[in-house]
Each structure stands twice: as C-alpha cells, then as structure tokens.
Amino acid sequence: MHITLRQIEVFTEVLKSGSTTQASQVLALSQSAVSAALADLEGQLNVQLFDRVGKRLVLNEHGRLLYPRAIGLLEQASEIEQLFQEDNGAIRISASSTIGNYLLPGMIARYRRDFPGLPLELSVGNSQDVINAVADFRVDIGLIEGPCHMSELVSEPWLEDELVVFAAPNAPLLQQPVTLETLAAEQWILREHGSGTREIVDYLLLSHLPRFQLALELGNSEAIKHAVRHGMGISCLSRRVIAEQLDMGTLAEVPLPLPKLSRTLYRIHHRQKHISKALNRFLSYCQE
Missing domain, CATH: 1.10.10.10 (Winged helix-like DNA-binding domain superfamily/Winged helix DNA-binding domain)
Structure with a gap:
C-alpha cells in the first residue's frame, strides 16, 4: 500500500x-x-x-x-x-571544561530566557574529548580552548581569553622579584594532558622556563584553585576561572616577566555538518 x-x-x-x-x-x-x-x-x-x-x-x-x-x-x-x-530542532553542544563551566552558563541562560521550550544538550570534557565528539557526529558543534588539528573538522576563532599565573596570597614567590628562574623553581599544579589550557600553558609559558617542577596534574580547575589556595604550588588558568577569587583576595596574580598570555578560543564543527538556523541562532548568543 x-x-x-x-x-x-x-x-x-x-x-x-x-x-x-x-x-x-x-x-x-x-x-x-x-x-x-x-x-x-x-x-x-x-x-x-x-x-x-x-x-x-x-x-x-x-x-x-x-x-x-x-x-x-x-x-x-x-x-x-x-x-x-521554525527550525526548532534539539542542539547538541560539547565544550571543554573552562568554557562549559565558566563561559557557557551565562550564555545559555540568555538563550533560555528567549527560547525556554527549545531542547539543548551540553556535555563538558577536555578539549580532546570535544574534538572526538564532533568528529564522531555525537554533537553538532564544539567549543575548545586551543586550535584543532584534525583535517576533517572546521576550526574557527571564537573568543579571546587571557591566562593568569596565580598563587596563594602569602606565597613567598610574591615577596620577591619574579623571574623565569624563580618561576621555574616553584611547584607547578597543572591541568592534565589533553586539556586545551595545558596545551597553551606549555606553549606560551613553560617553554620559556629553563626547567620547571611538576607537582600535580589535575583534571579539574576547581581542584587546582583549592590546591593553590592551600599553598601546594602555583598554577596558570583563564582569568575567567579565577576572577572571583582574585577579587576576594583568596588568590593572588603573579606578575610575569613575559608578554600577556593570550589565547584564542575556537568553535569547531565537522566539514560535512550542516549548520542549521537553530544552531546559528544559538551561536548568536555565544558572545560576550
């Protein structure tokens, strides 16, 4: 029939x-x-x-x-x-942890105020997790903290971000002139390999140090902040991640003998992915 x-x-x-x-x-x-x-x-x-x-x-x-x-x-x-x-399809987003935990919540809140009934799925992982999800078509678009080198994905600059080295307010490092040598002598607490933040810190900062001592690798920015606050070492994260603690004085920025540590955040999608009106509409809310 x-x-x-x-x-x-x-x-x-x-x-x-x-x-x-x-x-x-x-x-x-x-x-x-x-x-x-x-x-x-x-x-x-x-x-x-x-x-x-x-x-x-x-x-x-x-x-x-x-x-x-x-x-x-x-x-x-x-x-x-x-x-x-009306193009009201469900949107699936994957974001690296800094973006997913600190940038996207406010952006999603603005979007949901205007479109409260539209479905949206967000998953958070490190940058490599996001790249894999986009490559496998498990999500529509990815937001990551560093460049993507996979040929089948389109990588577009999205936002600018500043990285900050920080320590506990009473850290001895802050009581003396900060040099590359004194930085190298500190105990460093860093994000894990596969993290976009770690890749950029390695390239922009640690490559300038004559040597450095890795004390801890942690997969969570909140854990890093707490470890630094308790005097276990120093670290480098996005200013957005530690802005509240810097304002409250529970963490202190370390002045660097280097140019400002800036990076570009990227938006990625598969080359064969159709960018729908619904997805473009959501992305218009993903600006500062």
Whole structure:
C-alpha cells in the first residue's frame, strides 16, 4: 500500500467541497488530477469512499470511517512542516571544561530566557574529548580552548581569553622579584594532558622556563584553585576561572616577566555538518 498525503488531502477537500471541480480549484490541481488521486486512494483501500449520485459525491460509511483519521494525518503533517519552518530542532553542544563551566552558563541562560521550550544538550570534557565528539557526529558543534588539528573538522576563532599565573596570597614567590628562574623553581599544579589550557600553558609559558617542577596534574580547575589556595604550588588558568577569587583576595596574580598570555578560543564543527538556523541562532548568543 502506498497511500500519499496528497491523496488524503484530495479526499478531505472533495468531502468539504462536494465535488472534484470545486476541490481542484482549492488545491490548484486539474479536475482530472483530483479524480485520479481519489480513484487511486479508493483502489488502494479497495472500497468506495463516496456514493456517486448524479454529478454529486455523497460521503458513505467508508468515507465517514476514514475522515477523522485523514484529518489527524494532515494535522500531524502540518505540525511537522511548522516544526522545520521554525527550525526548532534539539542542539547538541560539547565544550571543554573552562568554557562549559565558566563561559557557557551565562550564555545559555540568555538563550533560555528567549527560547525556554527549545531542547539543548551540553556535555563538558577536555578539549580532546570535544574534538572526538564532533568528529564522531555525537554533537553538532564544539567549543575548545586551543586550535584543532584534525583535517576533517572546521576550526574557527571564537573568543579571546587571557591566562593568569596565580598563587596563594602569602606565597613567598610574591615577596620577591619574579623571574623565569624563580618561576621555574616553584611547584607547578597543572591541568592534565589533553586539556586545551595545558596545551597553551606549555606553549606560551613553560617553554620559556629553563626547567620547571611538576607537582600535580589535575583534571579539574576547581581542584587546582583549592590546591593553590592551600599553598601546594602555583598554577596558570583563564582569568575567567579565577576572577572571583582574585577579587576576594583568596588568590593572588603573579606578575610575569613575559608578554600577556593570550589565547584564542575556537568553535569547531565537522566539514560535512550542516549548520542549521537553530544552531546559528544559538551561536548568536555565544558572545560576550
């Protein structure tokens, strides 16, 4: 059986109009096309839906049985068309931890205020986790803290971010001029390998030190902040991550004998991924 929505639409319009002539005018079809569609539907169902009384078509018991179901099908089809005209599909985002935990919550809150009913899924991991999710089409778009080197992904600059070296307020390092040598002598508490922050810190900062002592590798920025606050070492994270603690004085920024540590945050998607209107609409909220 190959019943089409067009045949169902013809049936309901013939019922409302009372003739194939009137129905053809409403549907912008020829009368022969309307008659053929109705005949095809009756042939597939193996019943007559109308009694032919002269030139009139009178709905019979078979037509009365079909009519409410036909109306239901057309209403569902209309809902499907409206769904995609408004482009309200679910959005799946993956973000590295700094972005997912500190930047996106405010952006998502603004989006949800304007579109409270639209579904949105967010997963948070390190940058390599995000890259893998985008490459496997498990998410629509990724937001990461460093460049992406995978050829099948498109990587676009998104936001600028500043990295800050910080210590406990009473750290001995802050009581003397900070040099590359004194930095290298400190106990460093860093993000794990695979983290975008770690990749940039290695490149922008640690590559300038004659040597450095790695005390801890942690996969969580909150854990790093607590470890530094308790005097276990120094670290380097996004200013956004430690802004509140710097303001409160529970952490202190370490002045560097180097240019400001700036990095670009990136937006990535698969080359074969279609960027929908719904996704573009969400991304318009992902600005500062």
